[in-house]
Amino acid sequence: MHPEFARKLKSRTPVIGVWMQIPHPMVAETLAQSGADFILLDGEHAPVPPDALISVLPAIDRFAMPVLYRVRNNSTELIKGALDAGVSGIMVPMVNSAAEAKAAVDAAKYPPLGRRGAGPWRASGYYLEESTYMARSNEDVPLVLQIETKEAVAAVEEIAALPGIAALFVGPYDLCLSMGLQPGKIHPELVAAYKRLGKAARKHGLAMGIDVASIDYVPTYRDLGFSLMTHGLDTQHLIDGSRRVASTFKDAFGAG
Numbered sequence: 001m002h003p004e005f006a007r008k009l010k011s012r013t014p015v016i017g018v019w020m021q022i023p024h025p026m027v028a029e030t031l032a033q034s035g036a037d038f039i040l041l042d043g044e045h046a047p048v049p050p051d052a053l054i055s056v057l058p059a060i061d062r063f064a065m066p067v068l069y070r071v072r073n074n075s076t077e078l079i080k081g082a083l084d085a086g087v088s089g090i091m092v093p094m095v096n097s098a099a100e101a102k103a104a105v106d107a108a109k110y111p112p113l114g115r116r117g118a119g120p121w122r123a124s125g126y127y128l129e130e131s132t133y134m135a136r137s138n139e140d141v142p143l144v145l146q147i148e149t150k151e152a153v154a155a156v157e158e159i160a161a162l163p164g165i166a167a168l169f170v171g172p173y174d175l176c177l178s179m180g181l182q183p184g185k186i187h188p189e190l191v192a193a194y195k196r197l198g199k200a201a202r203k204h205g206l207a208m209g210i211d212v213a214s215i216d217y218v219p220t221y222r223d224l225g226f227s228l229m230t231h232g233l234d235t236q237h238l239i240d241g242s243r244r245v246a247s248t249f250k251d252a253f254g255a256g
Helices: 003-010 025-031 050-061 076-085 098-108 130-140 150-154 156-160 172-179 188-203 215-223 234-255
Strands: 015-020 038-042 067-070 089-092 143-147 167-170 207-211 228-233
Touching: 003 015, 003 089, 003 130, 015 025, 015 234, 025 050, 025 234, 038 050, 050 067, 050 076, 076 089, 076 098, 089 098, 098 143, 098 156, 143 156, 150 156, 150 172, 150 188, 156 167, 156 188, 167 188, 172 188, 172 207, 188 207, 215 228, 228 234
Parallel strands: 015 038, 015 228, 038 067, 067 089, 089 143, 143 167, 167 207, 207 228
Antiparallel strands: none
16 A cells, blocks of 8 residues: 555645556566656556556565556456555546446445455455555545546536545546547637536545646646646657657767
8 A cells, every 4th residue: 555645645736647558567667766656557458457467566566656557447356356466546447427436436445435345465465464454445545536528527526426536537538539529639628627527526525637648738737626647658658768769869870
């Protein structure tokens, strides 16, 4: 667990994360030294199922970096598997209603808040600290729900009112698609949706998160109340970095 990460979310302290999609310990160790506040490990759009966590989490743990893990879908089995493996927090994509939000809370939280079953094998140090983990997990392992459709925006007041949620995280690309807007830009309709989400989040003491397409958008998002932000992913960094090196190398040959 990383209780300080949970406290930062709760207090809406600004935190930034980097996406990880390559399920390899070398990538995990590299990103854990990036200087970001956390790694967002993507199990939805990348080949990182809960069973892969046993190989990458120890590499990240070496550097005490929190890991927010996004499950493939709102599944009890996936949420339970990732939590028992020892992730620092769970992100659930495409939560569109209060009923779907309640299902995520049930899977992620121990009774009486939810229905998570006992068995946190790696999360509790192979049961050596089981009682401590189970006593603190509901508070110290945050649950983040993704708001990615116009239906979710319409239901946000009911979603945000549920106990057990730490943050609402906007998926701007999917939200644009749902609203019939061009992704990658900040449209007035999007700003109106963000304000509605922010109002519900503030009312219920939740953090607001978003993936940032451009660093230039950060001041606008901060003004709108976002404190949890992500930008960039491992594959993108590999491509961008290698292209810069190749271009510089070729220019050096040309200059000679």
